[in-house]
Amino acid sequence: MHSAVPDHDDHQSPILRLNGVSKRFGEHAAISDINLTIHSGEILGIIGRSGAGKSTLIRCINGLVQPDQGTVEVEGRAIAGLSESELQPVRRRIGMVFQHFNLLANKTVAQNIALPLKIAGRPRPERQRRVLELLELVGLSGREHNYPAQLSGGQKQRVGIARALAAEPALLLSDEATSALDPETTEQILRLLGDINKRLGLTILLITHEMEVIRRIAQRVIVLDSGRIVEEGQTWRIFATPQSAITRKLLGSVLPEAPATLLAQLNPNAGEEAIFRLDLGGPGASAPILSDIARQFNASLRLVGGGMDDIQGQPVGRLFLAVRPQSPADIPAITNALAGHTLQTELLGYVSGTV
Incomplete structure (x- = not known):
């Protein structure tokens, strides 16, 4: 697509x-x-x-x-x-496609699509040929004699798109x-x-x-x-x-949110696990970030929420990560390491036990 x-x-x-x-x-x-x-x-x-x-x-x-x-x-x-x-x-x-279709109720699908060409003075055979081409393009072949009232909302919008394309x-x-x-x-x-x-x-x-x-x-x-x-x-x-x-x-x-149960347990002070929000995107989003951080700091990492998506061929996501470090003193270094692998990293707080 x-x-x-x-x-x-x-x-x-x-x-x-x-x-x-x-x-x-x-x-x-x-x-x-x-x-x-x-x-x-x-x-x-x-x-x-x-x-x-x-x-x-x-x-x-x-x-x-x-x-x-x-x-x-x-x-x-x-x-x-x-x-x-x-x-x-x-x-x-400039072809226009409108929210409420703006089709003429007393004209057929073919007549609606051909209207811009008729206004422009195109000859009838050319209008007919163009209408059939456009109906095939928008997936409505065979519907040229229907009236808007006989169409679903999606079909009406397809007619609207065909009409917008009529004059190329x-x-x-x-x-x-x-x-x-x-x-x-x-x-x-x-x-x-x-x-x-x-x-x-x-x-x-x-x-x-x-x-x-x-x-x-x-x-x-x-x-x-x-x-x-x-x-x-x-x-x-x-x-x-x-x-x-x-x-x-x-x-x-459209962006993932942290689980409500997790947010309810967050504490701004130190706890057993630190909760991070990681924003990822582009080529770096496919790197093995979590395994690298776990190995580098000998820490226990768990995903507790979020998700990944593909937007225009690029991976994009927001993850919520629970990190149990070997020592609370490691948290600043872990935060910096995560920030170096993500577009944005935020330490949201701490929880006392597994969530």
Whole structure:
């Protein structure tokens, strides 16, 4: 499902570039000083809670809102100051997939998909041929004569994706496209988007408040809070070592937590076992850390919680480790040794006996 982060030629214009983009509504700063670049073939996720500025950002990207400051460029062309007629061909380079599908209830699947081509003046035979191609791509062959009311939520979203791809856009903008779907259908839609990215080399920008969506498909992630970018980087690195408080809060539902029974027994003072939280990620996460530490300090080590995952081909995990040292005096050296093998190590406290 995952495609590698593409290598970018420094001389190649990005698909989308925002430079210093800000927008206010009265006294409210919806977005402030947004700098963003997305290159061909990339899947970039932008995540933030409700009110973070995601909707305003989308509207600036597709030209529905003009920023107060800064520039928006689509395939190297600045869209500020363009007339509505000049904006139309630019907007056709951006396909939109919406949370609530936005299908026309009185039109068939084929008519919904063909609508952007009809508006663009494409001849009927071309529209029909393109519709059949797209139905096969999204796994809905044979459904062209159905109406939206005859489709499941996942099928409606597949139609929405096909419609967004009809005019062969350079960028697919997914606006909370899975928020209205159940987990199984969400997985299917994300797998489809990943397949489209891989097969077509299509650039995808995901706007979401769901960290699980980012984990599954995005190669790079930007965290938006109160209209500002507070963190950005490769997805696996953000998951492994989140820096901002809002990112850690957003990750709360997907990162392992220490067992409640363990936390209840923690003591800040010395005890028989020291409890550590280890954050791991990247190539070093596969090293035999625990056996090395046990051998080096002749200590007893037990895993008491946590887990490992694969994010964009990189191992990422959080482990909770109980260490029974030969001597309490070894704890500082053990802490330093663990820190040298992990992205982040924290001594949470001590317990008096086995937990």
